[in-house]
Amino acid sequence: MSESRTVTRSMLHAFLAALIRSKPGLAGAVILTIFVLAALLAPVLGLPDPVKGDLLARLKPPTISLSGFGAHPLGTDQLGRDILSRIIYGGRVTLMIAALSVLTGGVFGVVIGLISGFFGGWVDRVLMRVVDMQLSVPLTILALLIIASLGPALHNLVMVLALTSWVQYARVVRGQVLAVKSREYIQSARAIAAHPLRIIFHHVLPNVMTPAIVVLTLELARIILLEAGLSFLGLGIQPPDAAWGRMLAEGRTFMSTAWWLSVFPGVAIMLTVLSVNLLGDWLRDYFDPHLEG
Amino acid sequence: MSTLLDISDLTVRFETRRGFVHAVNGVSYTLEKGKTLGIVGESGSGKSVHFLAALGLLPPTVKREITGRVLFDGKDLLTLSDEELSDIRGRDIGVVFQDPMSALNPVLTVGRQLREVLMRHQPLSKAQAEARAIELLDLVGIPEPQRRVRQYPHQFSGGMRQRVMIAIAISCQPKLLIADEATTALDVTVQAQIVDLIRDLSAKMDMSVIWITHDLGVLAGIADQVQVMYGGRVMERGPVDAIFDNPRNAYTRGLLNSVPSLDENAEKRLYQIPGSPPDLSKPPVGDPFAPRNPDATERCFAEMPPLRAVEGSPGHVVAAWYELPPYAEGSR
Amino acid sequence: MSAGHDHLLSVSDLTKTYRTRGGLFSKASDFHAVKNVGFHVGRNETLGLVGESGSGKSTIGRMVMGLTAPTAGQVTFDGEDVTSLPASRVKDVRRKMQMVFQDPYSALSPRMRVGQFVAEPMVVHGIGDSEADRREQVVGLFRRVGLNPDFMERYPHEFSGGQRQRICIARALALGPKFIVADEPITALDVSIQAQIVNLFQDLQQEMQMSYLFIAHDLSMVRYLCQRVAVMLRGRLVEIGPTAAIFGDPQHPYTQSLLSAVPIANPRLERARKRIAYQYSPETLGNQLEEVSSGHFVLK
Secondary structure: OHHHHHHHHHHHHHHHHHHHHOHHHHHHHHHHHHHHHHHHHHHHOOOOOOOOOOHHHOOOOOOOEOOEOOOOOOOEOOOOOEHHHHHHHHHHHHHHHHHHHHHHHHHHHHHHHHHHHHHOHHHHHHHHHHHHHHHHOOHHHHHHHHHHHHOOOHHHHHHHHHHOOHHHHHHHHHHHHHHHHOOHHHHHHHHOOOOHHHHHHHHHHHHHHHHHHHHHHHHHHHHHHHHHHHHHOOOOOOOOOOOHHHHHHHHHOOOOOOOHHHHHHHHHHHHHHHHHHHHHHHHHHHOOHHHOO | OOEEEEEEEEEEEEEEOOEEEEEEEEEEEEEEOOOEEEEEOOOOOOOOHHHHHHOOOOOOOOEEEEEEEEEEOOEEHHHOOHHHHHHHHHHOEEEEOOOHHHHOOOOOOHHHHHHHHHHHHOOOOHHHHHHHHHHHHHHOOOOOHHHHOOOOHHHOOHHHHHHHHHHHHOOOOOOEEEEEOOOOOOOHHHHHHHHHHHHHHHHHHOOEEEEEEOOHHHHOOOOOEEEEEEOOEEEEEEEHHHHHHOOOOHHHHHHHHOOOOOOOOOOOOOOOOOOOOOOOOOOOOOOOOHHHOOOOOHHHHHOOOOEEEOOOOOOOEEEOOOOOOOOOOOOO | OOOOOOOOEEEEEEEEEEEEOOOOOOOOEEEEEEEEEEEEEOOOOEEEEEOOOOOOHHHHHHHHHOOOOOOEEEEEEOOEEOOOOOHHHHHHHHHHEEEEOOOOOOOOOOOOOHHHHHHHHHHHOOOOOOHHHHHHHHHHHHHHOOOOHHHHHOOHHHOOHHHHHHHHHHHHHOOOOOEEEEEOOOOOOOHHHHHHHHHHHHHHHHHHOOEEEEEEOOOOOHHHHOOEEEEEEOOEEEEEEEHHHHHHOOOOHHHHHHHHHOOOOOHHHHHHOOOOOOOOOHHHHOOOEEEEEOOEEEEO
């Protein structure tokens, strides 16, 4: 027992050491950690209320400068709400939705891809027809329809976003499973009479994870953008709660007079997407045993 | 007798994440016009890498450092531009690789691929090139060439595909044909046919051949000279009879002894060379084979032996600090 | 060939037919990958199964292992018909028969440490009391196949082809089988390493009293390992007999052609050698195995 704990600890050490050696990976991890920490710690950071506005301080420009932060470092919006505070609270919502959707869609998609590729035959044909059907439906419209009929609650949003996402995993994973399945180590596992589930989880899954992780980083970025889009259309998180997409939408009307309303949430979205991609690239390399030093 | 190819001190190093890999270390040899040189070695011996480097065929993404001189027909290939090199490849030097399927374009007919090579290097009209393509397929022993010329690579068997590759390689009557493990992936009966084909073509066209293989047995029937490579170095070279009758290097002797015999009265236990090939990212200082050689002397571990002439055996050179006892087949 | 012997493995009338799907311009048709093949392997014996690509030799290996279902015929192993095995018996049979594959580069699970890979059969079959106990056994297996047990924690890509094949052999031995199907285990290896692996198979057979079905694409190595040899051509068994008879007195023209194609390491003999060409035609192949001398059968 204690031996396995030491092994786990040394594996974690190796992971962190490798992360620190990689500049892009580290940059991605640091940016993402800052966003996640800020989101988690938002209530104890002593920020102004993100929902209640100060109508006397509407559309104040950013006050951040070399001399200090000022009362509203990133300015205020049309209702006098602090932008920095809204971005941090909005990050809570946006990141949580994105993470939950990506995980739900990812797990579901990978499982479907594994089953479809490994068992083949009619199982495969049925599942792949479902995938084709889903691909032939415009996803944004589908999402709009579902949200419009079920209402914009958080769990509905996660479900819809996951629904738009699983197909990508399923297709990529299935293709990879087909390639892996013909390898002799799968035959070898069958030769020792290993249970199909053992073969799937011990021999197939580890060898299809790399492309799945790549899809995950792309999907996380896409989902953040889609969620922003839905919020932009008024079908995401409802006012007065903050979400990055909504902030972007609300700021649009003030683009010419108060650029900070939309630029800062836009930068937040961009940085998150970028850091996820950087981290994803590095993860893919790290999990490739051929590149291990 | 004139020299067609003169390689001297060819050295190839690859830069990888883990440092330099010393793939080829000071390889020198010459090849006469019309002769066949067999090069034998296992993976990592440098037998393929050295010619890929000389012909500019290493993948462009690999960071490499190539030094030395490769005189082909009087020109140093290492100083030529990519353009000049690709003119020489295909026209003066033909290459046949192990896997014909990956060397042929699956969506073009065999005839089209032959025509393209012909028309790139020679002033031929389309009709002339087509006629020549049919002639070539006939020459390499493909039945019904008029029909086959319009077919796609997947319609050919492995052996027939390799014949197509040979037809492409010899299409411009090259002075040199390089066969790199050209029969390794083929069935033995097909291998025997391809060996005979190349031997005949070489004689008919007065073409030099470099036959690269890991199987010493194949060279017995085809080579004039045999060169043994190991760890990126030349270990021994000489006329084919001398190498098989009187190997002076321990690695050559080990290779020869581990070739299986068909004689039903021979020993029932194969000779095996102990150990495994060297890691070329940490190249040994001395003789790379020394750790696997029971006859190695202290000097073998400290210093790489230069090639020296074998007494009483003209044209036979060996890299060895030691002297092996006289060779009797099947013993060591 | 006759029944009643206590053979470890006997195969009779084994047939595998693939139905090719009809396309737009072609009719569906049957392709016989293996047709009416019968042989047996005695205890502590090695039978060489030799054939070129498309001869059906690997399909036979997989059918014997139960990895591919035959279209017709029986495979009897240790007195039990393994082609119609109830699921509950599969595990027991697999403990007694194992397989070593051709390509050591694709036979190892790339993301599994090689020690785990060798231990996996024991985990699946519940052998060994604890992880530590299995680890101990893996150390023993590594030593037995000539590998340094310190390498247990490494990944496959850190090993050479020969070492990988040793790892695969160690895994096949983990269950203590009586019988191993070796499907071209040396084809992908360098010549100097081939000899090492052939000798390892020899040593293991003597130490552990095993039988092998040794599948090969030519006759060169077969002589060192096999007491008897079977020659396959396009799904048919054309000749089977004691190794000395096959090499000394080959009867079928295809066997003669195979023998004449193997290069011999003697330049003077090799230059003077005449190859025996064999033209395949289904009509001339014959239908009946005839015994030409004791235990030596030829398709006529």
